[in-house]
Amino acid sequence: MEFLLMNHPLDCPICDQGGECDLQDQSMAFGSDRGRFTEVKRSVVDKNLGPLVKTVMTRCIQCTRCVRFATEVAGVQDLGMLGRGSGEEIGTYVEKLMTSELSGNVIDICPVGALTSKPFAFKARNWELKGTETIDVTDAVGSNIRIDSRGPEVMRIVPRLNEDINEEWISDKTRFCYDGLKRQRLNDPMIRGADGRFKPVIWRDALAVVAEMAHKVKPEEIVGVAGQLSDAESMMALKDLLNKMGSNNVWCEGNGSNRDADLRSGYIMNSSIAGLEKADAFLLVGTQPRVEAAIVNARIRKTVLAKQAQGWGPDTLLEIAERRHPFSSVLLNAKNPAIIVGAGLFERKDKDAIFSALETIAKYANAVRLDWNGFNVLLLKAAQAAALDLGLVPESENSIESAKFVYLMGADDVNLEKVPADALWFIKGIMATGVDDWKIIRALSEVAGVKLPYDTLGAIRSRIKTVAPNILNIDEREPATFSFSIKPESTKKMDSAPFGTAVDNFYMTDSITRASKIMAQCSALLLKK
Amino acid sequence: MASSLRHGLTKARSHILSRTRWFSSQSDALVEAKIPEVGIISGIPEQHLRRRVVIYSPARTASQQGSGKVGKWKINFLSTQKWENPLMGWTSTGDPYANVGDAGLSFESEEAAKEFAEKHGWEYTVRKRHTPLLRVKSYADNFKWKGLPKSEE
Ligand code: SF4
Numbered sequence: 001m002e003f004l005l006m007n008h009p010l011d012c013p014i015c016d017q018g019g020e021c022d023l024q025d026q027s028m029a030f031g032s033d034r035g036r037f038t039e040v041k042r043s044v045v046d047k048n049l050g051p052l053v054k055t056v057m058t059r060c061i062q063c064t065r066c067v068r069f070a071t072e073v074a075g076v077q078d079l080g081m082l083g084r085g086s087g088e089e090i091g092t093y094v095e096k097l098m099t100s101e102l103s104g105n106v107i108d109i110c111p112v113g114a115l116t117s118k119p120f121a122f123k124a125r126n127w128e129l130k131g132t133e134t135i136d137v138t139d140a141v142g143s144n145i146r147i148d149s150r151g152p153e154v155m156r157i158v159p160r161l162n163e164d165i166n167e168e169w170i171s172d173k174t175r176f177c178y179d180g181l182k183r184q185r186l187n188d189p190m191i192r193g194a195d196g197r198f199k200p201v202i203w204r205d206a207l208a209v210v211a212e213m214a215h216k217v218k219p220e221e222i223v224g225v226a227g228q229l230s231d232a233e234s235m236m237a238l239k240d241l242l243n244k245m246g247s248n249n250v251w252c253e254g255n256g257s258n259r260d261a262d263l264r265s266g267y268i269m270n271s272s273i274a275g276l277e278k279a280d281a282f283l284l285v286g287t288q289p290r291v292e293a294a295i296v297n298a299r300i301r302k303t304v305l306a307k308q309a310q311g312w313g314p315d316t317l318l319e320i321a322e323r324r325h326p327f328s329s330v331l332l333n334a335k336n337p338a339i340i341v342g343a344g345l346f347e348r349k350d351k352d353a354i355f356s357a358l359e360t361i362a363k364y365a366n367a368v369r370l371d372w373n374g375f376n377v378l379l380l381k382a383a384q385a386a387a388l389d390l391g392l393v394p395e396s397e398n399s400i401e402s403a404k405f406v407y408l409m410g411a412d413d414v415n416l417e418k419v420p421a422d423a424l425w426f427i428k429g430i431m432a433t434g435v436d437d438w439k440i441i442r443a444l445s446e447v448a449g450v451k452l453p454y455d456t457l458g459a460i461r462s463r464i465k466t467v468a469p470n471i472l473n474i475d476e477r478e479p480a481t482f483s484f485s486i487k488p489e490s491t492k493k494m495d496s497a498p499f500g501t502a503v504d505n506f507y508m509t510d511s512i513t514r515a516s517k518i519m520a521q522c523s524a525l526l527l528k529k
Numbered sequence: 530m531a532s533s534l535r536h537g538l539t540k541a542r543s544h545i546l547s548r549t550r551w552f553s554s555q556s557d558a559l560v561e562a563k564i565p566e567v568g569i570i571s572g573i574p575e576q577h578l579r580r581r582v583v584i585y586s587p588a589r590t591a592s593q594q595g596s597g598k599v600g601k602w603k604i605n606f607l608s609t610q611k612w613e614n615p616l617m618g619w620t621s622t623g624d625p626y627a628n629v630g631d632a633g634l635s636f637e638s639e640e641a642a643k644e645f646a647e648k649h650g651w652e653y654t655v656r657k658r659h660t661p662l663l664r665v666k667s668y669a670d671n672f673k674w675k676g677l678p679k680s681e682e
Pocket residue numbers: 059060061062063064065066067090109110111112114115
């Protein structure tokens with residue numbers, strides 16, 4: 001203990017780790033109450049690791065946990081140990097940023113206050129915070145997190161252990177997006193007046209206007225789009241409302257015009273995230289797990305045996321499907337081959353053809369068996385799976401072109417250029433007012449005269465239970481019962497346009513992260529690089 | 530105050546009396562119909578006897594502290610009635626249970642927590658507890674012979 005504390009500054013009162021510091025705990029338990037060290041303490045220059053991690057390197061005790069995390073879990077060789085003896089330092093060898101989507105985890109990893117959170121620096125003490133254990137929504141992984149708040153304000157987000165999903169890591173987007181919650185929020189309903197300006201109105205008026213508009217158009221011209229962060233309750237209410245008004249054009253952002261919600265195995269991670277560790281060959285199609293789901297990427301990395309063939313275009317995929325590509329033999333020889341398909345493909349016109357090619361591959365590689373299902377779809381948005389479970393699929397593929405009335409429930413990324421100019425709008429931001437979306441829809445249904453039969457959370461949940469009982473099982477993973485073997489064959493042709501990237505900017509993918517200053521800094525650095 | 534208390538008590542007593550009678554006339558299976566025993570006589574206002582709570586076991590903190598406090602079970606009240614007090618900027622709450630769960634209720638086991646919630650008539654959901662999966666690892670593995678190096682593709 002004395003040796004450890006020899007070069008450690010007596011920083012506790014100004015250190016962000018204070019109160020959750022392993023060294024502090026240890027020295028409280030085992031340390032001496034006075035020091036015998038009379039020499040000068042060493043000092044170390046602080047390193048710049050980017051906008052997320054704050055370093056105070058004199059506090060470092062050279063445990064090298066951060067180095068091991070970076071190399072072994074995150075897979076970047078950025079951190080290392082330099083120098084010898086008392087000149088020993090942790091650092092990036094040359095001044096550079098830590099280029100990992102998981103870099104925030106070194107904050108938790110560091111047992112002392114050498115690496116702390118930059119956005120959280122000097123904001124709060126951890127004993128003032130109240131933790132709420134919950135699930136992350138910034139990607140489709142659903143990492144388990146704890147949101148620490150002080151009073152009404154979110155102060156930080158930390159991971160919590162779940163071996164099936166995120167182990168004990170979370171991505172930087174999850175960890176640092178919270179400042180986006182505090183900015184650019186709508187507090188009142190607003191209506192755009194004749195002069196083009198928005199003016200705040202009370203809820204009753206707003207709902208009356210919307211209900212009136214909804215009745216003016218034909219039922220088929222009503223379209224509802226649920227945002228990527230919507231909860232299952234609101235999506236259920238939205239679908240029920242639109243159905244009651246006679247329209248079935250409702251879907252969730254990111255799912256595109258995907259209309260196969262029939263087979264659950266067609267849109268979930270069939271082998272489960274933890275199950276990916278058992279795989280011995282990976283075929284990633286149209287997906288970049290590093291930016292789409294950084295945590296899944298860490299899993300894949302962990303299973304290093306993988307020889308990955310990342311087909312850059314549909315041609316390669318076709319070659320593999322027809323066993324002309326060298327990778328097909330790898331798949332054939334693999335015991336547990338895993339195919340991961342990016343949900344970005346849902347938006348493509350030729351997606352049926354792609355999926356049938358993939359199914360051919362899965363069949364000959366024997367990827368779907370009773371004891372192993374290696375056909376995975378990596379979704380992008382938190383709401384996607386629930387939306388498909390609830391059957392939020394549009395009736396016609398080009399409903400948006402003929403739409404007159406569009407209900408956007410927090411959907412910001414819909415391509416609205418196709419909507420005819422004379423359409424009447426009802427846009428509702430995701431962060432409106434702190435009122436639950438389902439309550440708004442419920443109120444609207446009453447005003448519009450198509451009253452929905454539930455008015456408590458319990459009631460809406462039991463409605464969900466009749467549609468998709470699996471959603472209500474918190475913390476449980478529901479495997480799909482049928483796989484695609486019963487799906488009809490598709491005979492469509494693939495189009496040879498390369499698979500696009502689904503996520504260009506890891507740090508900004510939804511309205512919360514786009515409003516976040518920290519994420520803006522990160523992506524500015526990302527672009528500069 | 531006193532009169533209202535007494536009033537509450539008489540009401541409670543009549544509840545209990547009616548309940549006893551009801552029990553005797555019905556079969557035993559109906560005892561399960563959740564009637565909060567504590568609730569009736571404690572004078573807790575009606576609306577707080579129907580609280581929705583979450584029973585969970587707090588996860589170990591992500592940072593590197595000891596695990597002495599891990600493994601307890603907690604009851605968490607779902608409450609959102611919070612606001613920043615305009616006078617001092619402190620957080621105010623309109624919910625008497627807002628701080629009870631975190632500060633006051635800690636149980637040794639899931640069953641104990643459930644029983645407590647049932648006794649008070651709270652509607653609960655239980656969250657699964659996640660425990661770490663310990664894998665055997667050895668430092669020496671880093672230097673193990675893993676066959677000829679694979680060529681980088
Ligand atoms: S984890 Fe913290 S204390 Fe350990 S080597 Fe890294 S910076 Fe130093």
